Amino acid sequence: MSYIGSVSTPYESLTFGNSLSLKVEGGFNAVSINPSGRDVVLAGRQGLYIIDLDDPFRPPRWLHHKMPWQVADVQWSPHPAKPHWIVSTSNQKAIIWNLNKPSSNAIEYALHGHSRAITDINFNSQHPDILATCSIDTYVHAWDMRSPHRPFYTTSSWRSSASQVKWNFKDSNILASSHGNDVFIWDLRHGSTPLHKLTGHNSGVNSIDFSRFEENKIMSSSNDGTVKFWDLSKEEKCQQAITTEFPIWRGRYLPFGHGYCVMPMIGGNNSVYLMDLDVYDEEKELENPESRIEKLKPVQTFKGHSDRVIDFLWRSRHSYDSNIDDREFQLITWSLDSDLRLWPVTEDVYAKVNFERNKRLEEKLPSYEYMTYNREVGTETSSENRDTGYKRLKEKFVTNSGLQKGTNVSHIDWLSGVKMNRRDSTDDLFEDSKLQNLGEEVSALGRKFPKVVFEKISVSTGELTLTLNGPWVEDNPDEYIFLRIAVKFPQTYPAKGTAPRFMIEENDKLKRTKEQEILAMLKEIGTKYTDQNQYCLEPCLRFLLGEAVNLDDIGTIDDQPLLNFDIADHIGFEEFSSVSDEENDSHIIESSSSDSGSDLAKDPFGEQSELKDSFGRNTAFDSTPIPNQCGAFWTPTGQLLCFFPAESKLDKITHKNLKLTQKALNHRHRNRKQEPHEIFAESNITETDEKPKRYVDTLSANGTSNADGSDSSEEEVSSSDSFDSFANDWNDIIGNDIVVRTKLPMLYNSVTKKLGSLPAESVAGESTKKVKNIIIQKDFHELIPDDKSLALEYEVMGELPEDMARHNALVAERHGYLEISHCWQILSDLLLGERNNDPYTLIWDNHPMCIQWFVKETLKYFELENNLQMLATLCCVLASPRKTDRKSYDDLEDIPKVVENIITFQDSESPPDSRNIDTVSLFSNSNTIGQGSHEQYRLPKFSKSTEAISIRSGERHSSLHPITSNGRISSSKLTQRNKRLSNNSSQQQQQQYLQRSTSQSRMPSIKIELIGDEILEVAKNPNREILDPSEVGRFKKYVYQYAKLLFQWGLPIERAQILKVSLEALSTDHTSKKFNTSGSGTTERNELNSVAVCWLGNTSGTLIFRSCSYCNLRVKGDAFICGNCQHVLHAKCARQWWTVGDECPSGCGCSCPNLFDVR
């Protein structure tokens, strides 16, 4: 690709005939072209951009004109006499710009004549000073610039707003305007009466165009999808019509040949269609005077935009001063996807539209000066502006640099939007992913290396000036010095032999020898790369930033991701050799500023082929995830310890802005079909769903990504903190944060405003040390239901559970736990009730609040609430009192729980008594020593079983309601009984009673079924178990966990209390009830046996207390330990035990006395 310094004739233009695509962000709505074809003007809410088509890498000139309204139209004056005039709309005003004036003061005239927004403007094709405007207020004005204060001609259609106005090319007195569905033809000499009114469209007319060659031909395109051609000399009927399937936004004649172009408003594949106009056949015309309607048959379609095309224009060039029509054309389109595209027009297209090249012309084509208005005009000292009056105070001492930075488009950004292809390349070349030219390379690198500042970029001349910090001080590899380097690229770069020339600006810190070294190395890198026709700027930059550049693997340099398994196979160990150690020590990273303590584990990722990190591990396979930067941890007392990386205010704002711009970028990236430098971009500008997952990715991304909106880079932003001075920061962030210098200048301005205040404060303030990370402890203990203070005051060991419960209630209330307090209170009441009355009286009084049910529900509730403390304390409190009752039942046998009692009454023939006995004797029961007054006999013992014993069913039975209800009634009689009466005895009572009644009444066989229900159970079993014994395992778990918690809270005494109570209460049940005493049941206590107690502060040793396997109390001294099974017994207990038993009381099966001497 050749770069030419300046272009003076259109034939020297690089871009004519090539396909070019420029990305211009900023919401531009209208486009126009310089008649010479050199510049394109885009108008939008921010003002005008002037783009030089022959140097597309140059950022456009921006004429500021901020307004809230969208620009409806813009036109460059087509007259050679006024090549510097552009007219654009600003709501109801039309503004004439003079490009020869400096950008800040370029407005020459403002035409104010309309009362509503202007929709179209048009320069007169023959008079340079005349232009027409039309507006929604239905008026059409014609203006003369020589006296611009009012229009010299005004007309209106009175009814509908005007959408387009156009002058006739041939007759400068005629103009046409479209209002609603009609087109009116006006004559300046004719006043306000239209010459013609062309009706025929069914929907609004969007575009009208006079033919350039014939005076009477005009075409109109409308929303109804038709294009109609009119002849003004014939009657006011449409001559020809073409239909399309989309509403047409613009339809114009071609400036050459015999054809026209239409552009859809929506749909139509976002393309521009070129059609040719049939040559009129006069005969056919006469035959069929009705308008012929045909379908759209495009000759050529210009397809490629991803969003609708807003406007199109033709760029032409021709040789001046000749009589031959040798014009060449190029189509320029501007689309909503912010793409300005130049399309080459091939020869066959010309042929199709009957464009005869090199035809003899009658009059010469006007010759235009081929210059560009892209260059900023120097500030004029005089600010006279007669027409607009004294407007602005010109400050002569304001430097341009400040203005430039703020008023110009970021160069790097602009560069990245430029894509150019050669003439012979296919249209699809936009999809190519390789770098096409230096401009793209520079823009890609500008993004990749945020800390390198490209001060001057001139792609056309191949000159670059960049500044960076590199570690080029000989004695101290840690020190970074500032270097300014000028690079000159030869024109045929990157062909062979076109290594760029580097020149380092004079720097007193850089020693001569070092400089030579650098230059030599750069040259070597350059030649090596260009010899292979590759772009070499990147490795050169890397080298300058202090990395090792491996020249041997040029062939493999491809835009491949790190996870390249092929390359991984070929890694040799010597590859990462010499560089690693020094690099590691000297904190070399890709970004130039010194980061303290930045990831040393990160290898200088000089080459992508080098995939081993400093630990010799193949990072291609390294799946270490990104480390977390924030976390939280609970303390035992309910505090939450959190740590975060800190963001300073500055970072926060940039972070916020980065997020905003990230959206813009994302949007843009998505719109791009395939970016040539997508590979770079992708790894850097990580979209949210492509964030690096692996740690190693962040290591490289740290250096290469600018601080964009993804969180992984936040690490960099927050950790890259020890800048030398805040000024450096400032520069880095603003200067290098390309993303911040966005295409949305308004956003940027607000950013500068916000950030502008910061440097003042922080520099003025204390140290520049920024907060890097924070560890906070926050109190969330209210979320956790367990409370240490409660634990301290709860009572779990005591005689009477109801006293304990009441005490606990008070404690809870004192601490504000009303719910818990209530619970304890209720429990206490219940327990009280239980104790005072015998079971029989209690049963019915308390049935709705039966304590067992209550306890169950409470436990369930606290389980759901996750209130471990309550659960455990409840268990302990409720478990303990049973001990006292238990004792008396030690010698009792099992009390079956569920009993189905069916009382069957046989025939009355049978002697009732014996039957009684029989039936009665079939009842399972406990061996109670009845004391009831009616008790007369002892019930035989039955073998214990826990299953329900079903009594043989009687032969005949009939349900007897009175009996069953009797059963109930009789049980109320049972309330007088002593607690010790078993259920059976009550039944006996009942039965006796019944018996008597039945014997007296001689009833037939009666069968009374008393299916064991809870009440009877309860009555039967006076030591009703408040806690369901089958759940003991669960309770023990709770107690155990609670004990652990207490220990962690540092309350070992309370813990011991809990354990003691629970062990005794909960485990003795089981051991005595369910298990053979040979002790398989005691294995459950293994866990609790060795209770390790650690005294606070005593870290040198731990005291481990064992509990005696016999009595389960702590063994302090004087113990017997079996050498085999290591089980501990008190000496006293041992003495007791060994007299009786033979095996180890813990149930381990070890026969201790046989192995050891027991005495």
Added chain:
Amino acid sequence: MVTITNAHNDVIHDAILDYYGKRLATCSSDKTIKIFEVEGDSHKLVETLIGHEGPVWRVDWAHPKFGTILASCSYDGKVIIWREEGGKWAQIAVHAVHSASVNSIQWAPHEYGVMLLCGSSDGKISVVEFKENGAVAPIVFDAHTIGVNSVCWAPATIQEEAAPAGEGNVTVQKELRRFVSGGADNLVKIWKYDAAAQTYNLEDTLDGHSDWVRDVAWSPSVLLRSYIASVSQDKTCVIWTQDKDNGAWKKTLLQEDKFPDVLWRASWSLSGNILALSGGDNKVTLWKENLEGTWEPAGEVEQ
């Protein structure tokens, strides 16, 4: 409320209090571990431990009955055990079994002894027991294919199992050692100790994520059921519950929508089952299960 700023020069990856809540250990990318003494509102730096060659990912305090012992794991693949004796800290063991970054370590519940569980990016999990006689017995086995990101022990509680064979209702005690691991293969796996084979067998595989599982946490309070929380790069947090010790695990999404950013750490409170989640958006959110069984937010902390 303690606030420590700039504890380290680089990003902090883990902060953990010891058993009594008196000492705080933090570790960071600057390859050091710092020990602070924390008392009320004040904190004091006690020691900086240097020895790792790469960023240190996690630290964990052992149970005080074994002494003042701290374990740390780092990107360099090593796990270093430090001990304080007489006010001085020294390395007492280095566990270098893994060939890639060790991502997560945790000391076993003290009932099992001095045992350390490590998960590494080489896909393996190792359980190292430091016996009294000084012997080290590591059990190493493959866990997740791409890498193990997090490991967590189940709390040691009394386990009961009803033995089906005769003898009435004999409940047999069995020590049930279990732990959970989360890996880069998007899976959460439960492992159980097999005393006979002296190794850990895969008990369950839970598939509930669509991206790397970053952290798994087993709730220390086991009341009705066991809870495991797993957080992942796919911005979701899944709560797995198991009702009995060998029942099936039920999956519950913490919340229906995805979180705003990837989630990194999950931590259960020691009692009360409150879950603290922290993630890429630098916010810590707290979650509590309500009575209906769904999880609702209970607070958040932002710096």
